[in-house]
Amino acid sequence: MNVPLRVFIQEVKRRSGLAALAFLIAAAPLPLSAQKDSCVDCHLQLDGELKAPAEGFSSDVHKQFGLSCKDCHGGNPNQEDVELAKDRTFKGSPERAKIPEFCGSCHADSNYIRRFNPNLRVDQLSLYWTSRHGLLLKKGDSRGAVCTDCHGVHGILPANFPKSQVFAWNIPQTCGRCHSKADLMSAYGIPVGQVDDYKQSVHARALFEKKDLSAPVCNDCHGNHGAAPPEVTSIAFVCRQCHPSAGDLFSKSPHKEAFDGLGVSECEACHGNHRIQSPSDEFLAGGREDVCVQCHDAGTEPYKTGLEIKKLIDEFVASSSADEELLKSAERKGVEVGEAQFKLQDGKTALVLARNLTHGLSRSEIETSLTEGRKALTEVQARGRAALQEAKFRRSGLVVATAFIILLAVGLYLKIRDLQKTSAPK
Amino acid sequence: MARLWEKIRDYLEPRFLLSAVRDLAGKKKVPEHKRSFWYFFGGICLFLFLIQVMTGILLMLYYTPSVDAAHESVQFIMAQVKFGWLIRSVHSWTANILIGVIFVHMFSAFFLKAYRPPRELTWITGFLLLVLFLAFGFSGYLLPWNELSFFATRVGTDIAGVIPVVGKGLKTFILGGPEVSGATLTRFFWLHVGILPAIAVLIMGIHVLLVQTLGMSKPIGVTVTKEISFFPDFVLKDSLGWLIILAAVGAVCVFLPWEAGPKADPFASTPLGIKPEWYFTFMFTTLKLVPAHIFSVEGEVLAVLGFMLGGFLLLLVPLLDRRAAREKRSPVFTAVGLAVVVYIVVMTALTYLAPNIGK
Numbered sequence: 001m002n003v004p005l006r007v008f009i010q011e012v013k014r015r016s017g018l019a020a021l022a023f024l025i026a027a028a029p030l031p032l033s034a035q036k037d038s039c040v041d042c043h044l045q046l047d048g049e050l051k052a053p054a055e056g057f058s059s060d061v062h063k064q065f066g067l068s069c070k071d072c073h074g075g076n077p078n079q080e081d082v083e084l085a086k087d088r089t090f091k092g093s094p095e096r097a098k099i100p101e102f103c104g105s106c107h108a109d110s111n112y113i114r115r116f117n118p119n120l121r122v123d124q125l126s127l128y129w130t131s132r133h134g135l136l137l138k139k140g141d142s143r144g145a146v147c148t149d150c151h152g153v154h155g156i157l158p159a160n161f162p163k164s165q166v167f168a169w170n171i172p173q174t175c176g177r178c179h180s181k182a183d184l185m186s187a188y189g190i191p192v193g194q195v196d197d198y199k200q201s202v203h204a205r206a207l208f209e210k211k212d213l214s215a216p217v218c219n220d221c222h223g224n225h226g227a228a229p230p231e232v233t234s235i236a237f238v239c240r241q242c243h244p245s246a247g248d249l250f251s252k253s254p255h256k257e258a259f260d261g262l263g264v265s266e267c268e269a270c271h272g273n274h275r276i277q278s279p280s281d282e283f284l285a286g287g288r289e290d291v292c293v294q295c296h297d298a299g300t301e302p303y304k305t306g307l308e309i310k311k312l313i314d315e316f317v318a319s320s321s322a323d324e325e326l327l328k329s330a331e332r333k334g335v336e337v338g339e340a341q342f343k344l345q346d347g348k349t350a351l352v353l354a355r356n357l358t359h360g361l362s363r364s365e366i367e368t369s370l371t372e373g374r375k376a377l378t379e380v381q382a383r384g385r386a387a388l389q390e391a392k393f394r395r396s397g398l399v400v401a402t403a404f405i406i407l408l409a410v411g412l413y414l415k416i417r418d419l420q421k422t423s424a425p426k
Numbered sequence: 427m428a429r430l431w432e433k434i435r436d437y438l439e440p441r442f443l444l445s446a447v448r449d450l451a452g453k454k455k456v457p458e459h460k461r462s463f464w465y466f467f468g469g470i471c472l473f474l475f476l477i478q479v480m481t482g483i484l485l486m487l488y489y490t491p492s493v494d495a496a497h498e499s500v501q502f503i504m505a506q507v508k509f510g511w512l513i514r515s516v517h518s519w520t521a522n523i524l525i526g527v528i529f530v531h532m533f534s535a536f537f538l539k540a541y542r543p544p545r546e547l548t549w550i551t552g553f554l555l556l557v558l559f560l561a562f563g564f565s566g567y568l569l570p571w572n573e574l575s576f577f578a579t580r581v582g583t584d585i586a587g588v589i590p591v592v593g594k595g596l597k598t599f600i601l602g603g604p605e606v607s608g609a610t611l612t613r614f615f616w617l618h619v620g621i622l623p624a625i626a627v628l629i630m631g632i633h634v635l636l637v638q639t640l641g642m643s644k645p646i647g648v649t650v651t652k653e654i655s656f657f658p659d660f661v662l663k664d665s666l667g668w669l670i671i672l673a674a675v676g677a678v679c680v681f682l683p684w685e686a687g688p689k690a691d692p693f694a695s696t697p698l699g700i701k702p703e704w705y706f707t708f709m710f711t712t713l714k715l716v717p718a719h720i721f722s723v724e725g726e727v728l729a730v731l732g733f734m735l736g737g738f739l740l741l742l743v744p745l746l747d748r749r750a751a752r753e754k755r756s757p758v759f760t761a762v763g764l765a766v767v768v769y770i771v772v773m774t775a776l777t778y779l780a781p782n783i784g785k
Contacts, residue, residue: 334511334680334681334682334683335511335683336501336504336505336511336683336686337505338501338505338686339505394512394680395680397680398676398677398680401673401676402673402676402677405669405672405673405676406673408669409666409669409670409673412662412665412666412669413666415662416659416662416663416666419658419659419662420659423654423655423659
């Protein structure tokens with residue numbers, strides 16, 4: 001029996017006359033107007049794991065759409081008695097191995113889902129059965145992740161809620177709950193350092209530090225419901241989802257054929273996978289983190305081209321930095337250099353373009369881009385020097401003006417003293 | 427040269443009655459005593475105002491009061507216009523110095539009890555000029571349409587919005603809508619270059635006329651009878667002060683030219699640590715420190731009403747200080763004035779030294 005109703009009946013029994021009538025009027029609307037749900041009412045009075053589902057469900061997305069316990073677990077929530085509530089329709093908690101089908105009974109049914117959210121996909125279950133997790137489960141290995149491992153059980157939040165376990169910045173943690181466990185992963189020969197590696201990557205910095213939700217997390221490369229490691233041949237396509245320009249350049253480069261022939265994955269060969277670092281000029285031939293040397297011996301023709309490309313870029317960077325310093329110096333001296341800074345930005349854009357062009361390995365294209373950039377830098381340099389000259393002119397002007405003012409002030413002071421002397425009583 | 431000057435003087439003499447004006451100025455006397463130093467601040471205010479007018483007119487040659495062009499025109503003035511950087515920097519720096527000097531002038535008049543009869547109207551017009559110049563500062567601050575000025579105006583007008591009954595309407599009237607927008611920029615511009623200067627010139631005219639006709643007030647208890655002539659003695663001394671100020675302004679403008687800042691982006695979130703111009707910060711910090719509720723009234727509302735009441739009482743000081751009116755010392759008013767000065771200085775200092783206070 002629900003608690004307020006029980007209290008109410010006891011109170012009617014205990015009291016009599018007008019007092020009971022007054023209580024009847026005051027208290028009756030409350031229990032009668034609330035929707036009866038004996039599952040939640042009873043489970044809230046229990047402890048531990050029996051209480052948790054009822055507590056968690058209050059914030060669950062299913063509840064927001066008007067669903068209740070019986071929609072998943074069956075039973076009759078209108079019954080006060082536990083035995084009567086668990087009628088023939090009662091399903092209880094599904095076995096772990098049956099959870100995908102349990103959730104899929106609604107989420108794979110487009111007619112049912114359409115009633116709540118016509119845009120929600122209904123292919124999660126079919127995708128799941130193609131995933132490594134689903135394949136393990138099919139083989140009878142129940143350690144493979146199921147829906148509830150990623151989405152939670154009661155208290156499931158929509159994926160676009162920041163507190164959801166599958167919200168972008170929570171996904172590494174969610175995947176890591178299993179993929180960081182050495183004892184669990186060793187059975188499958190899967191290393192466990194991916195999440196730690198990812199947290200040191202440029203992608204993680206974009207996500208966690210800049211709060212850039214477009215930065216990739218685990219599922220953006222591996223898929224979510226159909227999660228599987230990308231094949232060697234498909235890695236390039238995965239990266240191209242966000243880096244199409246670099247991908248196109250690579251496809252036109254001599255590397256494409258060579259990589260395909262060797263069976264080497266494209267982007268990963270130079271940039272790595274989970275711990276992808278911010279690209280640097282030091283990756284180029286002769287740099288501190290030279291990746292060319294992995295395949296090309298020093299002194300070979302391709303390596304020499306690599307060295308030339310690096311030299312071109314290094315020279316441009318040095319020139320750009322010197323011009324930037326020139327502008328900063330003028331700015332520190334109080335001269336407005338906004339226009340020159342815009343121009344410097346043009347130079348930097350040319351550099352970004354040239355750096356991207358390294359994926360195409362065309363020295364001439366890189367040279368062309370940097371030549372455009374150099375034109376901008378020449379103008380920046382001219383403006384920077386003019387600004388410094390202006391600063392010098394201002395200071396000289398100040399000295400002259402101040403000297404004139406001091407002269408005038410001294411003259412005035414002498415005149416005042418003279419006037420005071422003449423007006424002083426003799 | 428001397429003969430040429432004589433010829434010019436002979437021409438002007440019968441037409442402008444120069445000797446009569448000179449005689450009048452020569453007859454006017456200024457008392458000289460230990461505290462006569464404070465008399466010079468009025469003249470400095472006038473000098474800085476004249477600089478404001480001249481540089482303001484020059485800035486108007488290039489400034490465009492529209493959202494799309496305001497910031498760009500200021501950048502153009504700073505980077506492209508010959509001596510534009512100097513004109514704008516002088517305008518901005520002297521505006522700030524002017525408000526500081528007005529405060530000094532007002533409090534020196536307050537502590538010297540210069541508001542005693544018959545100079546009540548001199549005080550009242552002076553107080554109105556302070557309010558006008560604060561309005562000048564507030565409206566002028568938005569004109570470059572940069573990030574700081576945009577958000578400071580938003581914060582400032584939000585404060586006006588909390589005034590009971592009239593607050594919302596007043597805020598909408600000031601902004602020309604619910605938010606800081608192009609309409610705000612246009613009306614702030616016309617307020618800054620049209621309405622405020624017209625009113626300021628009128629009130630300043632009355633203020634200066636009253637000072638000239640009534641003469642300088644001698645502090646209570648000062649019995650010294652020593653006097654100097656207004657012209658040329660006092661004017662020359664005043665001019666010396668003006669020259670010193672001019673040299674200082676020049677140096678500040680060369681080494682610290684007023685920045686144009688990044689252009690305002692109305693869709694950006696308010697930058698951290700945004701605060702109004704320094705002369706409003708004592709009110710700003712008070713509003714940050716005031717409890718959310720005082721006797722079930724919103725603390726912010728109470729603080730704003732408090733400032734309005736404070737300003738009103740300051741305006742009425744000549745009528746309230748009856749002892750000073752009878753040429754008797756009024757230590758209570760002196761103590762209250764000192765407390766107000768300490769309060770303003772402490773709150774202003776806290777704004778810069780403890781920017782996270784009250785958060």
